[in-house]
Amino acid sequence: MSSRPGRATLATIAEAAGVSIATVSKVVNGRDDVSPGTRAMVEDLLRQHYYTGRGGSRLATIEVVFAGPLAAYSNEVMEGVLQAAAEPGVAVMLSKGRGASSATAWALGVAKAGRSAVISVSNEMTVEDATALVRANVPLVVVDPLTPAGNDIISVGSTNYAGGITAAEHLLSLGHTRMAYIGGEAEAGCNQARWQGFRSTLESAGHPVPENLVLHETFRYSAGLTGGGILLDRPDPPTAVFAGSDEIAVGLLEAARRRGVRVPEDLSVVGFDDTQLAEFCSPPLTVVRQPLREMGRVAVRTALQLASGDSLDSHHVELATSLVVRASTAAPRR
Amino acid sequence: MSSRPGRATLATIAEAAGVSIATVSKVVNGRDDVSPGTRAMVEDLLRQHYYTGRGGSRLATIEVVFAGPLAAYSNEVMEGVLQAAAEPGVAVMLSKGRGASSATAWALGVAKAGRSAVISVSNEMTVEDATALVRANVPLVVVDPLTPAGNDIISVGSTNYAGGITAAEHLLSLGHTRMAYIGGEAEAGCNQARWQGFRSTLESAGHPVPENLVLHETFRYSAGLTGGGILLDRPDPPTAVFAGSDEIAVGLLEAARRRGVRVPEDLSVVGFDDTQLAEFCSPPLTVVRQPLREMGRVAVRTALQLASGDSLDSHHVELATSLVVRASTAAPRR
DNA sequence: CTGAAAGCGCTTACAG
DNA sequence: CTGAAAGCGCTTACAG
Numbered sequence: 001m002s003s004r005p006g007r008a009t010l011a012t013i014a015e016a017a018g019v020s021i022a023t024v025s026k027v028v029n030g031r032d033d034v035s036p037g038t039r040a041m042v043e044d045l046l047r048q049h050y051y052t053g054r055g056g057s058r059l060a061t062i063e064v065v066f067a068g069p070l071a072a073y074s075n076e077v078m079e080g081v082l083q084a085a086a087e088p089g090v091a092v093m094l095s096k097g098r099g100a101s102s103a104t105a106w107a108l109g110v111a112k113a114g115r116s117a118v119i120s121v122s123n124e125m126t127v128e129d130a131t132a133l134v135r136a137n138v139p140l141v142v143v144d145p146l147t148p149a150g151n152d153i154i155s156v157g158s159t160n161y162a163g164g165i166t167a168a169e170h171l172l173s174l175g176h177t178r179m180a181y182i183g184g185e186a187e188a189g190c191n192q193a194r195w196q197g198f199r200s201t202l203e204s205a206g207h208p209v210p211e212n213l214v215l216h217e218t219f220r221y222s223a224g225l226t227g228g229g230i231l232l233d234r235p236d237p238p239t240a241v242f243a244g245s246d247e248i249a250v251g252l253l254e255a256a257r258r259r260g261v262r263v264p265e266d267l268s269v270v271g272f273d274d275t276q277l278a279e280f281c282s283p284p285l286t287v288v289r290q291p292l293r294e295m296g297r298v299a300v301r302t303a304l305q306l307a308s309g310d311s312l313d314s315h316h317v318e319l320a321t322s323l324v325v326r327a328s329t330a331a332p333r334r
Numbered sequence: 335m336s337s338r339p340g341r342a343t344l345a346t347i348a349e350a351a352g353v354s355i356a357t358v359s360k361v362v363n364g365r366d367d368v369s370p371g372t373r374a375m376v377e378d379l380l381r382q383h384y385y386t387g388r389g390g391s392r393l394a395t396i397e398v399v400f401a402g403p404l405a406a407y408s409n410e411v412m413e414g415v416l417q418a419a420a421e422p423g424v425a426v427m428l429s430k431g432r433g434a435s436s437a438t439a440w441a442l443g444v445a446k447a448g449r450s451a452v453i454s455v456s457n458e459m460t461v462e463d464a465t466a467l468v469r470a471n472v473p474l475v476v477v478d479p480l481t482p483a484g485n486d487i488i489s490v491g492s493t494n495y496a497g498g499i500t501a502a503e504h505l506l507s508l509g510h511t512r513m514a515y516i517g518g519e520a521e522a523g524c525n526q527a528r529w530q531g532f533r534s535t536l537e538s539a540g541h542p543v544p545e546n547l548v549l550h551e552t553f554r555y556s557a558g559l560t561g562g563g564i565l566l567d568r569p570d571p572p573t574a575v576f577a578g579s580d581e582i583a584v585g586l587l588e589a590a591r592r593r594g595v596r597v598p599e600d601l602s603v604v605g606f607d608d609t610q611l612a613e614f615c616s617p618p619l620t621v622v623r624q625p626l627r628e629m630g631r632v633a634v635r636t637a638l639q640l641a642s643g644d645s646l647d648s649h650h651v652e653l654a655t656s657l658v659v660r661a662s663t664a665a666p667r668r
Numbered sequence: 669c670t671g672a673a674a675g676c677g678c679t680t681a682c683a684g
Numbered sequence: 685c686t687g688a689a690a691g692c693g694c695t696t697a698c699a700g
Contacts, residue, residue, distance in 0.1 A: 020671045029695080281616065
């Protein structure tokens with residue numbers, strides 16, 4: 001073991017690899033006159049030594065990736081991210097993901113641009129993307145994962161199952177017995193958890209959700225608008241609906257308005273998330289609150305820990321959901 | 335004139351300044367063993383030659399500054415920014431401004447971090463901030479300026495005055511004669527323009543806005559909620575309200591709901607902006623649309639032009655507003 | 669495919 | 685306050 005006090009230089013790597021500085025330089029610069037074996041070995045060493053180039057580590061920068069459109073939901077997460085990043089002076093970059101480029105090219109670009117870590121929000125990070133980031137030595141933290149994250153993916157979520165229970169208990173306590181669910185993407189893990197928590201609680205209470213009052217589509221407004229229409233146009237509409245997101249709930253509100261169905265007098269609505277939409281709509285929404293800002297903050301702290309090589313206590317953190325009662329729920333009419 | 339083919343190096347600057355490379359290096363690194371006169375001269379030359387350091391220009395990066403909370407409004411602008419930045423591969427950083435640090439320190443930090451330009455959205459950029467950026471050689475573009483921008487500040491806005499006229503004409507055409515205005519910050523230039531366009535049109539039509547039906551507070555939801563309450567609690571409430579922003583309009587919607595005032599049957603509401611809030615609220619809002627995405631796109635293109643040293647055709651661009659009719663306006667009851 | 673050697677851009681301890 | 689000189693980290697044309 002040679003002494004290595006400061007940052008790794010080309011010389012550090014060259015010594016460790018038993019090759020010349022010139023060869024290491026070629027690998028770093030992606031030249032092609034290096035044998036595959038040598039290249040692989042040198043790349044490994046570069047990663048192990050956290051080689052950063054002469055610029056040193058620059059300003060720490062976190063790249064936040066949103067797959068979908070920016071929305072009320074993303075704003076909450078971003079506020080938390082910005083807050084947690086501001087104090088240590090970490091810069092925050094916003095992007096829409098890798099677009100058309102290959103996972104490898106994208107990950108390499110992210111590394112080359114000097115990003116300290118990537119935070120992916122509510123996003124289908126494919127295993128391919130995640131692997132590419134690992135190979136490029138860029139830590140990844142996933143917020144509110146759609147797919148149940150694999151074991152080696154670090155993620156921050158909330159207690160979706162408990163949230164489903166909370167919604168059910170609230171509606172039961174108001175006296176509802178005929179309730180419906182409009183959820184997001186059927187495959188999404190968080191959607192499944194919300195639904196199962198809701199479903200099992202109502203079942204135990206002796207008021208199971210009829211199969212034809214369960215809709216899974218997307219987490220977007222349009223799903224609430226059309227799904228709400230389907231439910232409300234039935235001869236026997238539900239007296240309460242649990243929506244898998246605030247956007248769905250707000251779409252449902254509009255479906256109700258169009259039909260002259262009053263909320264909460266004729267229909268109770270519970271949303272999920274507690275974004276600004278929930279506060280700003282009329283009537284303001286009763287929701288299961290997901291602490292999105294706090295999730296953003298935790299994601300930043302975790303990402304920074306990973307970036308500085310610290311080990312983590314846990315690969316998945318779940319923050320508690322809670323009930324926020326506003327004006328969209330009431331006892332059913334009799 | 336010596337030949338200068340590629341990027342400026344310390345040697346380029348040293349030659350131009352007639353000092354040694356060592357002295358230039360000291361200036362670049364902020365050492366204090368340089369006389370003020372020499373320092374000033376060298377700094378000038380560094381700017382003139384677009385000195386970037388050995389890293390070259392890195393990845394072009396634009397820093398977008400929002401002073402207030404992220405909201406439906408900022409999302410529209412950001413979508414445009416991200417779209418325009420994606421194609422040329424420009425990175426987008428998000429920040430909340432300089433916080434507690436001095437304007438100079440902040441601007442220097444922005445320059446040192448290698449930002450190509452700053453886009454400030456709907457923000458009170460003080461003259462001090464703007465000057466500091468100029469001195470640090472970082473181009474600035476202001477989107478939807480609150481204060482009427484000075485002559486040397488580059489800005490992108492929309493036709494606020496025309497928007498006010500549009501709102502007035504729409505309500506007049508529906509048959510309204512008693513109309514109110516709830517605007518944002520009274521001093522804000524964009525607020526003034528919207529109000530004056532509205533006011534003058536109604537005046538010409540013989541239906542001037544009574545002074546006690548004009549409220550100026552902030553562009554936020556709470557201003558619409560309280561302002562709407564004041565208006566609707568009058569013995570002689572207006573039959574229509576023009577709101578200076580979507581948030582105000584949505585707050586007004588809630589004030590109406592709480593009082594059992596139906597929109598649009600009992601009250602017509604026109605918003606301003608056309609954010610997602612306008613689409614998602616119930617009833618969906620009739621609005622004067624501000625092309626926020628396009629404004630974000632233009633801001634990026636302008637910023638990039640400035641960063642590459644191109645000159646601009648115009649220091650201020652105004653994009654056209656338009657009327658989007660949804661469900662919050664109708665003829666007044668008789 | 670590899671590396672010795674020349675050279676570039678930059679920094680800094682030190683002499684004046 | 686200034687700069688000559690030593691030296692660092694890196695790149696690259698070229699010889700093997």
